[in-house]
Every structure is written in structure tokens, then in C-alpha cells.
Amino acid sequence: MKVVLIQQWLLREFMEAPVSLAYIAAYLDKMGIDVSLADLQIKKRLTTEEDIAEVINNLKPDVVGLTCMTSEVNKIKEMAKKIKKINKNIKIVVGGVHATIMPETIINEPFIDYVVIGEGELVFYNLIKSLETNKSTHDIKGIGYKSNGKIIINPREKRIKDIEALPYPYKFYDVMFYANMYKNNETYRYPIAAMFSSRGCPFNCGFCSVKVVWQQIVSFKSPEKLVDEIEYVLNNYDVKGIIFNDSIFGINKDWLRNVCKEITNRKLKFRWYANCRVDLVDIDTLKLMKRAGCEIISFGMESGSQRILDYYNKGTTVEQNIKAAELCNSAGIRAVAQMIIGAPIETKEDIKANIKFIDNVAKNIESIYWNILIPYPGTKTYDDLKKMGYLKNVKWDDFVYDKALFPLKDMSREELNGLAIKLGTLSAAKRNLKQKKFIPRILNRFIKNGPIENTRHLIKKAKAYLQELKWAKEF
Numbered sequence: 426m427k428v429v430l431i432q433q434w435l436l437r438e439f440m441e442a443p444v445s446l447a448y449i450a451a452y453l454d455k456m457g458i459d460v461s462l463a464d465l466q467i468k469k470r471l472t473t474e475e476d477i478a479e480v481i482n483n484l485k486p487d488v489v490g491l492t493c494m495t496s497e498v499n500k501i502k503e504m505a506k507k508i509k510k511i512n513k514n515i516k517i518v519v520g521g522v523h524a525t526i527m528p529e530t531i532i533n534e535p536f537i538d539y540v541v542i543g544e545g546e547l548v549f550y551n552l553i554k555s556l557e558t559n560k561s562t563h564d565i566k567g568i569g570y571k572s573n574g575k576i577i578i579n580p581r582e583k584r585i586k587d588i589e590a591l592p593y594p595y596k597f598y599d600v601m602f603y604a605n606m607y608k609n610n611e612t613y614r615y616p617i618a619a620m621f622s623s624r625g626c627p628f629n630c631g632f633c634s635v636k637v638v639w640q641q642i643v644s645f646k647s648p649e650k651l652v653d654e655i656e657y658v659l660n661n662y663d664v665k666g667i668i669f670n671d672s673i674f675g676i677n678k679d680w681l682r683n684v685c686k687e688i689t690n691r692k693l694k695f696r697w698y699a700n701c702r703v704d705l706v707d708i709d710t711l712k713l714m715k716r717a718g719c720e721i722i723s724f725g726m727e728s729g730s731q732r733i734l735d736y737y738n739k740g741t742t743v744e745q746n747i748k749a750a751e752l753c754n755s756a757g758i759r760a761v762a763q764m765i766i767g768a769p770i771e772t773k774e775d776i777k778a779n780i781k782f783i784d785n786v787a788k789n790i791e792s793i794y795w796n797i798l799i800p801y802p803g804t805k806t807y808d809d810l811k812k813m814g815y816l817k818n819v820k821w822d823d824f825v826y827d828k829a830l831f832p833l834k835d836m837s838r839e840e841l842n843g844l845a846i847k848l849g850t851l852s853a854a855k856r857n858l859k860q861k862k863f864i865p866r867i868l869n870r871f872i873k874n875g876p877i878e879n880t881r882h883l884i885k886k887a888k889a890y891l892q893e894l895k896w897a898k899e900f
């Protein structure tokens with residue numbers, strides 16, 4: 426039986442490796458199944474009917490696996506239809522975060538044969554084995570299917586305990602293609618490989634749907650095995666850094682300290698980047714992280730308004746947000762803040778708190794990103810908005826971070842969209858001023874572009890900045 430996993434293009438300039446499918450491929454491969462991963466992202470353009478036909482005609486799969494986030498539902502359905510048009514006997518299986526949250530709506534689609542719910546390796550393997558031996562698939566845990574016109578969703582499979590025993594995903598995609606994406610990125614500047622040290626997140630934030638996949642259960646690789654994996658990647662690929670895409674890196678402090686010690690003891694020289702929570706950092710651990718090569722920490726700071734943090738059930742405070750940036754700065758690590766505006770209860774007063782927050786945090790932060798709340802199904806924000814009568818006509822295609830999907834009590838959707846951009850400009854301007862970053866930047870431009878071009882640019886920037894400050898005062 427031949428299995429082909431297809432990663433479509435995600436409509437983004439910046440792409441991340443197809444790690445979800447690569448993990449599945451590596452596991453099937455280890456278990457002796459004939460499997461390939463067709464990564465259509467590397468074509469850097471919208472996946473076409475011809476691209477799909479080429480994969481199907483060349484690789485001749487019996488089973489095709491697709492991964493699906495909420496924003497991708499329609500594209501996945503279309504792809505399934507196109508595959509069945511080429512060969513109706515191919516079984517189509519869809520997994521991933523949205524397939525886990527709303528399996529019924531996916532399996533309801535006539536061209537999709539199975540959904541896989543939650544962690545996919547074991548469940549997909551069991552499914553393939555049953556299909557291969559013509560056994561009934563009906564008792565396989567973690568799948569959904571149709572039977573006599575009825576939708577059946579089976580109970581979930583237990584989480585894999587020993588995630589460090591899972592085979593590495595790297596040989597199933599072009600590691601350097603994705604690593605080089607970071608080279609042109611102003612924040613990172615080096616070829617960087619993506620890695621996971623854990624699976625799952627124990628918290629229950631009102632905007633995040635990743636908990637549905639991992640059921641708030643966290644599994645870790647041991648520090649030794651994780652650092653073995655880092656060494657493997659550094660030895661086999663020409664990368665200078667590792668980005669950990671875990672929901673939270675280092676929930677367990679002892680584990681985190683041991684990882685840092687292991688990296689330092691083995692004298693590994695590379696830069697690394699991770700997502701952390703503001704209430705989990707302290708100066709001693711941050712110093713250890715810095716010594717081990719940690720360069721940037723990204724924090725889900727979410728809001729400068731305590732009322733909104735509490736609404737999200739974040740379990741952190743605005744003071745902790747400010748403190749975390751301060752601690753990172755003292756330890757020599759660059760802190761990045763990920764923010765969200767547009768909670769269903771948010772008002773202009775909360776936005777004022779965000780502006781004050783920018784003032785307090787700007788001197789210690791690398792950058793602040795302002796995202797608009799997207800109410801993913803499986804979250805409190807989605808349920809609340811449904812109760813409020815919203816989200817009736819929204820399309821899954823619009824579930825991406827740059828567009829407001831509903832208005833607030835005192836703000837329209839258009840105002841919110843504009844606000845995210847304004848807050849971004851204000852954050853960058855305040856950071857540049859407070860950290861005096863503009864001096865080296867001006868000097869650089871001076872050398873590169875000459876005085877006339879540079880003066881024009883300076884006047885333009887100064888005008889924009891004054892306008893933003895005026896706007897912030899008026900708000």
C-alpha cells in the first residue's frame with residue numbers, strides 16, 4: 426500500500442516546514458509502510474490542479490493524507506475533490522488541528538473518507554494496517570468515518586508517552602529550503618531549522634485551539650535526547666540556529682535548566698529561539714539560556730489590559746509582561762511580544778491600556794506584533810461570540826490573523842483593522858526612540874543611500890511618527 430502525504434501552499438510569503446506531515450511520514454516509514462511527502466509549498470505558488478495531478482500520477486498512492494488548520498478547510502475539500510476526480514479509489518484521510526476540533530464537518534464532505542483526531546502517528550498507522558489487510562476500520566480509535574450515510578466519530582487514542590522514540594522528521598522535507606527563509610528575515614538573519622522539544626500545553630487560554638489537539642497533556646523529550654537531536658541537525662544541515670515551535674518551551678524549569686546545561690557541556694555553538702510564558706522566566710534561568718545560545722524569546726503577552734488578560738483566562742498579569750521583557754534585556758536575550766486586540770468584550774479603554782503598555786515595555790523589547798483576535802472553534806472566544814449572535818456568515822478562509830471577523834461595542838471591524846497597523850507603527854517608533862536604535866539605523870542609511878535620500882526618508886518618518894503620537898493622545 427502506497428501512502429502519499431500532500432502539503433499544499435499556505436498562501437504566505439514566509440513558510441514553515443511541513444513538520445506535522447513529516448512526523449507522520451517518519452513514523453509510517455519506520456513501521457515499514459511505503460510513504461512519501463509531496464511538499465507543494467516549495468513551488469512558492471498557489472497549488473494548482475496540475476500540481477496535484479502530477480503528484481497523483483507520479484506517485485500513484487492508494488491513500489492520501491492531508492493536514493488541515495481552520496483557515497484551510499475549503500482548500501482541503503477542494504483538493505480532496507480534485508484527487509478523487511483523478512482516481513476515485515484513492516482513500517483520502519484528513520488530520521490536524523481543525524480535523525480534531527470539528528471532525529464531523531470534515532467527514533461530512535463526500536470526497537473525504539476518514540478524519541484522524543488528535544496526535545496522528547499511531548492512529549494513521551492503525552488505519553493503514555487495517556486498509557492493507559482489508560480489515561474493518563470501524564474500531565480504530567481516533568478516527569471518524571461514514572457508515573451507511575451516518576457519521577461515526579470513534580473515541581480518541583491515548584497520547585504517545587515516549588515522544589523521543591518517534592523518528593526524526595527531517596529526511597521528509599527540504600530542511601535547507603525552509604532554513605534559508607530565516608536568512609532574509611531581519612529578526613533572525615541566519616539559516617534556522619525548526620524543531621519541537623515537547624507536545625502540548627497545560628493552559629487553557631480563551632483564544633487558543635491547540636489544546637483540543639493535545640488535550641492539555643504535555644509530553645517532553647528528555648534533555649539528553651533533545652540535545653542529541655540538536656547535534657544531529659547541526660551536523661547534517663548547514664544551519665546556524667534552531668527555532669523551537671513548541672507552544673511553550675520549558676514549562677518545567679528543571680528540564681529547561683538541564684537542557685541548557687547539556688548544550689553548554691557539549692560546547693554546541695548555535696543560536697536558538699523559543700516561545701515562553703512571562704510567568705515562567707527568572708533571571709538565573711534566562712542567564713543559563715543565554716549562555717547556551719538563546720537569542721530571542723517570543724512571549725504571548727496578549728494584552729496590556731488586565732481585564733482582557735483575565736477574560737482570556739491567561740493567568741498572567743500586565744506587570745509580569747513588563748517584567749519579563751526587563752529580565753530578558755538584563756540577561757541579554759531579545760524579547761518579542763505577541764499581542765492580540767479585539768476580544769469580544771474589548772473597548773477603547775482597553776486599547777488605551779495597550780498604548781500605555783507600549784510605553785512601559787518599549788525600552789526592553791525587540792518587537793511587538795499586534796494580531797487581531799480570530800475566534801477559532803474549540804475556544805471560549807468562539808463560544809462567546811456564537812452566544813452573542815456573531816459568526817453566522819463568516820467563511821473559514823477568513824480565519825487568519827489580519828482581518829477582524831466581528832465588530833466591538835465601540836469599534837467597527839474597519840477601525841479594528843486600522844488599529845492593529847497603528848499600534849504596530851507606534852510600537853516600532855517608541856522602541857526606536859527609547860532604545861536610541863534610530864542612531865545606528867540613520868548612520869547605516871547615510872552610508873548606504875547618501876545624505877539627500879536619507880534626509881527625505883528622515884522627514885517622512887518624523888511626520889509619520891508625530892501623526893501616530895497625535896493619534897495616541899486623541900484616542
Ligand code: B12
Pocket residue numbers: 435436437439440441442443444445446448449489490491492493494495496497518519520521522523541543544545546549621633634635638670671672801802824825826827
Ligand atoms: C509551525 C506552525 C505554522 C507554520 C506552518 C504549519 C504547517 N502546516 O506546516 C506556519 C508559520 C506557515 C503557520 C501558519 C499559520 N498558522 Co500555525 N502553527 C504552527 C505551530 C507553531 C506548529 C505546528 C506544528 O508543526 N505542530 C507540531 C505537529 C507535530 O503537531 P500538529 O501540527 O498538531 O500535527 C499532529 C496532529 O495534529 C496530527 N496531524 C496533523 N496533520 C495531520 C495529517 C494527517 C493525514 C494525519 C493522519 C494526522 C495529522 O498528527 C500530527 C502528529 O501527531 C502551531 C502551534 C503549535 N505549537 O502546535 C500553530 C498553529 C497550528 N497555527 C495556527 C494558525 C492560526 C496559523 C495561521 C492561520 C496564522 C495566520 N497567519 O493567520 C497561519 C495559516 C496560514 C494559512 N492557512 O494561510 C493555529 C491553528 C488554529 C486553528 N484552529 O486553525 C495554531 C494551533 C497556533 C495557535 N495556538 O493558535 N503555522
